Amino acid sequence: MLSAGPREERHYWISTYPFFETTLFLSSPLGGPVGEVAHCQLYDADGNSINEMQVATTLGGVSVLELDQFLAACKMESGLKYAHMVLRLPAGVEEQVRVHTRVGASVVGPTVRIIDRGATFFPIDARHERSHFVALVNYSLQPALVKLRLYLGRRSPEEMVTIPPLGARFVRVETVFGDCFAAELVGPSETLAEGEVPPLKSAANDPALQGYVRVSAKSEVAVGVQLFERTLVRGLNDAVEGELFTAVS
Amino acid sequence: MQSVKWLSFSMASSLTRTLVHFFPYSHTVAAPYVSQCRLTVFGPGVERRTVILDGARLSHPDGVKVDDAFPELSSVADATPAGFGLEIELLTLQQRADLGASGCVVELNAPTRSTGQICRYWPSRMPDSIAELPTDGPAIAAPRAIIALRDAFVATSVLVVNGRDDAVNCGVRSVESTDGEGAARCSWVAEPGRVTEFEIPANVYEALTPQVCGWGLVRGRTLALEMPSEKWRRGLVAYVVQRHPETRRPIMVSAL
Numbered sequence: 319m320l321s322a323g324p325r326e327e328r329h330y331w332i333s334t335y336p337f338f339e340t341t342l343f344l345s346s347p348l349g350g351p352v353g354e355v356a357h358c359q360l361y362d363a364d365g366n367s368i369n370e371m372q373v374a375t376t377l378g379g380v381s382v383l384e385l386d387q388f389l390a391a392c393k394m395e396s397g398l399k400y401a402h403m404v405l406r407l408p409a410g411v412e413e414q415v416r417v418h419t420r421v422g423a424s425v426v427g428p429t430v431r432i433i434d435r436g437a438t439f440f441p442i443d444a445r446h447e448r449s450h451f452v453a454l455v456n457y458s459l460q461p462a463l464v465k466l467r468l469y470l471g472r473r474s475p476e477e478m479v480t481i482p483p484l485g486a487r488f489v490r491v492e493t494v495f496g497d498c499f500a501a502e503l504v505g506p507s508e509t510l511a512e513g514e515v516p517p518l519k520s521a522a523n524d525p526a527l528q529g530y531v532r533v534s535a536k537s538e539v540a541v542g543v544q545l546f547e548r549t550l551v552r553g554l555n556d557a558v559e560g561e562l563f564t565a566v567s
Numbered sequence: 568m569q570s571v572k573w574l575s576f577s578m579a580s581s582l583t584r585t586l587v588h589f590f591p592y593s594h595t596v597a598a599p600y601v602s603q604c605r606l607t608v609f610g611p612g613v614e615r616r617t618v619i620l621d622g623a624r625l626s627h628p629d630g631v632k633v634d635d636a637f638p639e640l641s642s643v644a645d646a647t648p649a650g651f652g653l654e655i656e657l658l659t660l661q662q663r664a665d666l667g668a669s670g671c672v673v674e675l676n677a678p679t680r681s682t683g684q685i686c687r688y689w690p691s692r693m694p695d696s697i698a699e700l701p702t703d704g705p706a707i708a709a710p711r712a713i714i715a716l717r718d719a720f721v722a723t724s725v726l727v728v729n730g731r732d733d734a735v736n737c738g739v740r741s742v743e744s745t746d747g748e749g750a751a752r753c754s755w756v757a758e759p760g761r762v763t764e765f766e767i768p769a770n771v772y773e774a775l776t777p778q779v780c781g782w783g784l785v786r787g788r789t790l791a792l793e794m795p796s797e798k799w800r801r802g803l804v805a806y807v808v809q810r811h812p813e814t815r816r817p818i819m820v821s822a823l
Contacts, residue, residue: 345712346789378742380787412712418782423720425819439590439628530628566687567821
């Protein structure tokens with residue numbers, strides 16, 4: 319039974335292999351009729367529709383949908399399967415999107431909507447155990463242009479990114495702004511031999527390791543933004559046990 | 568509008584520290600005009616106190632550790648597991664600058680910011696003025712749905728920040744029935760000037776058949792949060808918090 323009430327639309331950047339598994343939780347509607355249907359549409363990185371689901375909410379319960387099974391048709395882009403998920407929820411239904419790895423889970427908030435000259439920001443912790451990627455989705459049928467600016471130390475380099483209509487992109491911050499990370503996180507007195515990889519500092523609590531990414535919309539279409547932080551989890555003997563992904567919720 | 572305000576909470580225990588990241592931003596002004604960040608804390612054992620941080624500029628993100636601004640929090644922190652109330656306000660003296668598009672992120676982290684999991688969230692934005700608050704409507708707000716989960720990764724609680732001068736009755740109830748047999752209902756009082764965290768008790772999940780997922784068994788229930796209406800909400804916000812069931816470290820915070 320389709321709801322006649324108002325529907326809320328949320329946009330998420332979701333992924334699967336080899337990063338993490340994504341699960342969607344839906345609440346039951348408060349006071350609404352039983353069997354309200356939530357619509358979930360998935361687009362691949364280039365904006366092609368790859369799947370569409372309808373989830374009937376249950377009275378008082380929580381509907382759980384593991385999304386990996388619906389991403390089989392998703393093409394790989396930059397070695398990763400990721401998608402733009404559009405949720406249309408009946409009034410009063412809340413959602414939660416959670417990502418899991420072998421060692422932990424975290425909740426991912428919906429993308430932050432920016433349009434025209436709008437901008438948003440995300441903090442990053444630039445330690446070598448962590449890496450970051452900006453996740454972008456295009457809400458519209460027109461290509462979208464955004465500008466990323468990194469604030470790290472005294473530098474603030476920029477990068478422009480185009481997102482296909484209804485599509486998605488992800489930008490590895492440490493790769494795109496690699497020069498800046500190398501220059502800011504290697505002390506001025508340290509010199510590198512030719513071809514040597516800069517050893518990133520790992521000193522805890524070093525304020526120089528606090529950075530920010532600012533994302534600005536440069537076209538008149540709505541874009542959604544989220545930032546994921548990947549953390550290596552180490553166990554005994556400093557061996558890497560796994561990794562965690564976190565985002566702003 | 569020349570100021571914008573959020574109401575949140577700060578944790579300052581031996582396990583968790585708080586950072587506030589802010590982004591003063593205006594659609595109407597591109598120049599990096601000077602702005603200020605005003606932080607106010609309140610809670611048990613702490614006098615309500617405000618610190619003004621200068622040096623912020625429009626369009627430039629910045630941040631501060633809450634214990635650097637309020638060193639006194641560390642002496643009472645472990646006795647206050649739910650944390651302290653925290654108001655964050657951005658201001659500018661530039662008349663043309665509308666700060667309505669500004670952003671704020673609160674980060675809960677290990678004290679050393681070592682390799683532990685970081686929890687970041689968007690805090691609740693406060694109404695810009697009394698005039699924006701509705702003046703009529705029901706005394707009790709329409710309940711808000713909460714997804715309460717319990718599994719190997721998370722346990723769910725509701726955290727209320729009451730920055731007002733009066734106590735507020737809060738409650739959660741199961742959705743199946745408002746007063747029928749078997750309905751789960753819990754209530755608590757959010758004391759004035761306090762942060763109150765209410766963990767959803769295990770018996771709320773007891774009757775549920777766990778669902779089998781890729782990572783294990785999960786029990787989930789939709790609960791309705793009952794709080795006073797919007798009319799009274801100035802200085803009162805609620806968050807859903809998910810903590811690791813064993814370490815108790817916050818994994819997710821979501822503003823309601």
